[in-house]
Structure formats: structure tokens, C-alpha cells
Amino acid sequence: MKMRASFGLIPFILFVSCSSGFNKPQTKSDMIPPVIRAVEQTPDQRAVSEAHAQHVIISTQGRVTTQIAKGILQRGGNLVDAAIAASFAIGVERPHSTGIGGGGFMLFRDAATGKVHVLDFRERAPSRANAEVFLRKDGSVTPLASVEGIRSVAVPGFLKAMVELHRKFGKLPLEEVIEPAANLADSGVKVYPDLAEAISEKRDLLARFPESRKIFLHKDGTPYQLGEKLVQRDLARTLRWLARASLDEWVISEFNEKIAGESIRRKGLLTMSDLSRYSTRWLDPLLGGYKDYQIISMPPPSGGGFQVVETLNILDHFGLSDMTAQSAPFLHLFASASQLVFADRSQYLGDPAFIRVPMKDLTSKGYSLEQSQRIDLNHHTPSDVVNPGRPTARESTSTTHFSMMDDQGNVIVSTQTINGSFGSGIVVRGLGVVLNDEMDDFSAKPGVENMYGAVGGDANSIAPGKTPLSSMAPTIVIQNNKPVLALGAPGGTRIGSCVAEVALNFLQFKMSLYDAVSAFRIHHQWKPDILNIEAPGPSAAAFEVLRKDGYAINLAPKAVPCRVMAVARDSGGFVGVSDPRDDGASAGF
Numbered sequence: 142m143k144m145r146a147s148f149g150l151i152p153f154i155l156f157v158s159c160s161s162g163f164n165k166p167q168t169k170s171d172m173i174p175p176v177i178r179a180v181e182q183t184p185d186q187r188a189v190s191e192a193h194a195q196h197v198i199i200s201t202q203g204r205v206t207t208q209i210a211k212g213i214l215q216r217g218g219n220l221v222d223a224a225i226a227a228s229f230a231i232g233v234e235r236p237h238s239t240g241i242g243g244g245g246f247m248l249f250r251d252a253a254t255g256k257v258h259v260l261d262f263r264e265r266a267p268s269r270a271n272a273e274v275f276l277r278k279d280g281s282v283t284p285l286a287s288v289e290g291i292r293s294v295a296v297p298g299f300l301k302a303m304v305e306l307h308r309k310f311g312k313l314p315l316e317e318v319i320e321p322a323a324n325l326a327d328s329g330v331k332v333y334p335d336l337a338e339a340i341s342e343k344r345d346l347l348a349r350f351p352e353s354r355k356i357f358l359h360k361d362g363t364p365y366q367l368g369e370k371l372v373q374r375d376l377a378r379t380l381r382w383l384a385r386a387s388l389d390e391w392v393i394s395e396f397n398e399k400i401a402g403e404s405i406r407r408k409g410l411l412t413m414s415d416l417s418r419y420s421t422r423w424l425d426p427l428l429g430g431y432k433d434y435q436i437i438s439m440p441p442p443s444g445g446g447f448q449v450v451e452t453l454n455i456l457d458h459f460g461l462s463d464m465t466a467q468s469a470p471f472l473h474l475f476a477s478a479s480q481l482v483f484a485d486r487s488q489y490l491g492d493p494a495f496i497r498v499p500m501k502d503l504t505s506k507g508y509s510l511e512q513s514q515r516i517d518l519n520h521h522t523p524s525d526v527v528n529p530g531r532p533t534a535r536e537s538t539s540t541t542h543f544s545m546m547d548d549q550g551n552v553i554v555s556t557q558t559i560n561g562s563f564g565s566g567i568v569v570r571g572l573g574v575v576l577n578d579e580m581d582d583f584s585a586k587p588g589v590e591n592m593y594g595a596v597g598g599d600a601n602s603i604a605p606g607k608t609p610l611s612s613m614a615p616t617i618v619i620q621n622n623k624p625v626l627a628l629g630a631p632g633g634t635r636i637g638s639c640v641a642e643v644a645l646n647f648l649q650f651k652m653s654l655y656d657a658v659s660a661f662r663i664h665h666q667w668k669p670d671i672l673n674i675e676a677p678g679p680s681a682a683a684f685e686v687l688r689k690d691g692y693a694i695n696l697a698p699k700a701v702p703c704r705v706m707a708v709a710r711d712s713g714g715f716v717g718v719s720d721p722r723d724d725g726a727s728a729g730f
């Protein structure tokens with residue numbers, strides 16, 4: 142149930158009557174209003190989203206997945222085993238969000254060395270793809286070609302990543318780690334609200350492909366309903382087959398042949414040689430700082446880590462200590478920083494294997510000082526193209542994130558995806574695996590928006606073997622050499638905003654982790670020039686200040702669709718919160 146938290150009005154009346162613009166006196170600290178949450182849960186629901194623990198904490202976007210990861214740890218597995226088990230399981234529990242047909246990013250802080258290992262297993266463009274692949278003869282973009290069907294599929298990296306992770310850091314046998322996911326596929330997933338919504342939204346797409354229809358729709362073509370069991374027999378068989386061969390090279394090769402077969406049959410771009418040539422990349426983490434916190438996030442080919450680091454860099458110049466959370470001045474600063482960050486993202490970010498990304502310059506303190514000085518403290522600065530009437534980018538219930546932390550100082554954060562809900566819509570014949578539509582994360586044509594409303598230029602154009610720019614931002618925060626917070630989210634271009642906002646709510650505004658995650662969120666991505674505010678949004682008075690000072694506002698329950706899975710150190714040990722906007726869970730021991 143979504144409702145407006147009760148709000149003392151008096152402080153705000155005083156607050157707005159002082160002057161116009163953002164540069165006004167703040168509410169005194171003894172008047173700090175209660176956190177306005179975007180979602181209110183019953184105590185029972187909250188007991189699933191939030192968990193407290195002494196030794197290890199896990200937060201994923203799936204209730205069964207969280208229990209599977211916990212079980213692996215209790216059987217003597219390490220955090221990497223738990224992450225591999227969670228990666229396989231979440232693909233079964235959230236087949237619309239992620240899975241073997243997709244890819245992702247993972248950050249692993251190894252307590253033994255303090256080093257953060259960054260694994261890029263994101264999809265790459267097939268060798269037959271190029272900058273014109275989604276263009277028609279007249280130069281216009283072919284509608285939906287990058288979003289649906291076989292040509293939207295990029296080369297998946299999931300399986301090779303799991304092999305790499307296990308080889309370097311795993312402890313339990315792979316078979317034991319994958320088996321619970323196979324069991325879940327066999328016994329069935331009880332359909333929860335987000336899955337029911339995704340199936341119903343993508344009903345027509347799924348109906349176009351016989352294998353997808355067979356699994357995700359009833360025989361009469363109707364979508365699965367809340368509470369029904371979704372059994373994925375083909376996927377269960379595939380997982381057992383892969384598990385028993387311990388993801389040996391030959392089994393991956395046979396698996397790839399089936400994907401290549403699907404692509405050939407459907408006249409796709411992807412070939413067997415693309416699949417066998419795919420390799421994961423170990424990268425250096427993107428580092429930033431906010432006050433005395435060290436921020437460790439995902440470097441390119443993600444733009445999400447940059448978004449988090451640069452937003453915090455810019456805001457660091459304002460101190461924020463005289464500001465209250467959810468106030469008009471803070472929301473204005475956050476939105477203004479986001480505009481600057483997104484403008485840079487579209488200009489400079491892409492796959493570093495193909496273009497030079499000036500990341501050192503972009504994340505330097507000097508540059509963020511210059512950027513902070515461009516912010517008009519009293520008024521919204523319009524983005525180049527004003528498009529106030531446009532609704533927010535479509536919600537997608539896809540992609541997933543999980544976070545884990547233990548008392549040794551090990552941390553894992555991973556965001557994984559098949560991109561849009563049910564990816565390309567195609568399930569590989571006999572495998573039960575949904576193929577991604579990650580080609581849409583490229584800029585099909587400079588200046589043309591993708592499904593998340595992101596615009597890009599040459600830096601993110603399509604080229605053979607290139608990785609599409611991502612927004613995924615798995616992030617770890619360290620203070621005095623200790624991990625204090627680890628988080629990430631699905632949500633397309635909203636990911637960086639959500640991660641930065643939750644981090645600020647927790648680190649700067651000292652909200653409880655639960656409040657930090659459930660507080661309403663805002664998002665501004667430069668183009669379109671709209672300030673998206675998740676309902677119920679700020680106090681009426683703060684809302685009025687923002688409106689008067691020039692923001693075109695989109696206030697709606699799903700205006701900033703992203704869900705954050707976070708874990709943190711707290712006074713009693715650890716706390717985990719799986720976003721109460723969704724159907725995940727946290728657990729620990």
C-alpha cells in the first residue's frame with residue numbers, strides 16, 4: 142500500500158515563507174521531519190524485506206534465492222559460492238529479469254587481501270553487428286528491432302563468468318552450488334506480483350515465440366496469475382546437465398551450439414564463433430570519495446558507477462550538513478548534479494576497449510568542483526531540449542541485484558540482467574533459457590533514445606565485439622578500511638540515481654537502512670528535462686518550491702522505477718534490506 146506519511150506542516154510553512162528559490166534557511170535539526178516512504182509494508186512484509194544478523198547478511202530480489210544463498214553458506218560454502226548459487230537461482234525465480242541468456246557485473250571484496258575484484262560478464266555485440274544494423278534505408282531507426290526478437294540479442298556472458306569465479310575463488314563443488322536452482326525450476330516458482338505483472342505486460346511478445354509461450358503462458362494463452370506455480374522443466378534439465386558436467390568447456394560449447402542454432406533458424410546476427418570467442422574481463426574498480434567514505438563502484442562499460450561517483454563528488458562540494466533529507470534544497474542539488482552527470486555520460490561513456498573514456502578527468506575533485514559551480518542554487522537550469530509533456534521512460538521489471546557481506550570483511554555485489562522484461566522474448570528451443578535484448582543498450586543512432594530514454598552518441602555506437610554501455614552500478618562503501626554499505630539496483634538509467642540517493646540517505650542523513658531504501662526517490666537524466674519524483678514525493682511546500690523554480694515535474698508511483706538491495710554494518714552487526722517495492726528478501730545468521 143502506498144500512502145503519504147503524516148507530515149507536520151508548520152515547519153514547512155515557516156520554511157517557504159522566508160524567501161523564494163532554493164537558497165533558504167533550513168529547518169532546524171529538532172524539526173527534522175519523519176522520512177516519507179514510497180512504500181509502507183505490514184510488519185510481516187517488512188520482516189521479509191529486512192533482516193538483522195551477526196555474521197553474514199544477504200539481500201536478493203528473490204525470496205527463495207535468498208534462502209538458497211544462505212543454505213550454501215550454512216553448508217560451508219564461501220561468499221563466492223553463495224553468489225554463484227544466487228546467480229543461478231535468481232534466473233529461475235526471476236526469469237523475466239536475468240539468467241543464463243544474459244550477463245552482468247560483479248564486485249568481490251576479498252577480505253584476505255582487501256582487494257576488490259571486478260568482473261565484467263556483460264553481453265557483447267555479435268561480430269556481424271554494426272552501427273547501421275538497426276537503421277532503415279532512410280536512416281531512421283527500425284522500431285523495436287533492438288528490443289524484441291533475435292536481432293536484439295547480444296552475446297551472453299553468464300556461464301563463462303560463473304566458471305571464472307568458481308575457478309578463482311569457489312570452495313564447494315559447482316554441482317552442489319547449481320543444484321538448488323535446478324530444484325527450484327522443477328518444483329516451480331510461486332508467482333509473485335512482479336512476475337505476474339511482467340508476464341501480463343509481455344504476453345503478446347511471449348505468445349509470438351512457441352517455446353516462450355509454452356513456458357510462460359497457459360495453453361489457452363492466458364498469463365500465469367498470482368499464486369500459481371510456474372514450473373520451468375526445460376530450464377531444470379539444462380541446469381542439471383550443466384551442473385553435472387561442472388560447467389566443463391565441452392558442455393558450455395554444446396549449450397552455445399543450441400543458442401547459435403536458434404539464432405541461425407531465426408536469421409539472427411549471433412554465431413557460434415561469437416559465443417565461443419566470448420571472454421569475461423577483470424577490471425580495476427572505479428574509485429571515488431564522499432566525506433571520509435571510500436566509494437568503490439563499477440567502471441565502464443558501465444556508466445552507472447560513474448553516475449554514483451560523480452554525483453557524490455559534486456554534492457561533496459556542498460557539504461549537505463545544513464540540509465535535511467527530502468527537502469527542496471537537497472532535491473534541487475541532487476537533480477542538478479544528475480543533469481550534469483547524464484550530459485557527460487552521453488558524451489564520453491562507452492566500452493573502454495573501443496574508445497578512450499577520460500575517467501580520471503571526469504572523476505577528479507577539480508572537475509567536480511567546476512561542475513558544482515555550474516549549478517544555480519536558486520533555479521532549475523533547463524536542459525538543452527525541453528520536453529515537459531513527455532511521460533517517464535517505461536517501467537521495466539527486469540534486471541536484478543544482490544548484495545552480501547560477512548564478518549570477515551568479504552563483500553559481493555552483483556547486478557545481472559537480460560535487459561528488458563523477458564529480454565528478446567525468445568526462449569532457446571529445448572533449453573528453457575530466455576535470451577537477452579542487450580543490443581538496445583547501444584545507441585542505435587546518435588541522439589535517438591533507447592528504451593530507458595537514454596541518448597548517446599558515437600561513444601556508444603554499435604561495433605562488432607563491443608559492449609553496450611550499461612547503467613548498472615554495484616557499489617561498495619568503505620570507511621576506515623571496513624565495508625559499511627554495499628548496494629545496487631535494477632532500473633536502467635535510474636540505477637545510478639537510486640544507488641546515490643540510498644547511499645546519501647544512509648551515510649549523510651543517517652536514516653536506518655530500511656528508511657534509506659524505502660524513502661521516495663527522484664531522478665533527472667538531463668534529457669528529457671523532467672524531474673521524476675516517486676509518489677508521494679516531498680512535502681507539499683517543498684514540491685511547490687521545486688515547481689516554482691522551474692522544474693517540469695512528473696510525480697507518479699512509478700516515476701523512478703528501481704529497486705535497491707542493500708546490506709550494511711550497523712550497531713548490532715549487519716542489516717540487509719531488499720527493496721520493499723518488490724518481492725525479494727534478506728536473511729543472515
Ligand code: DON
Nearest residue numbers: 537539540611612631632633
Ligand atoms: O545495463 C543496463 O543498464 C540495462 N540493461 C539494465 C536494465 C534494467 O535495469 C532494467 N530494469 N528495470
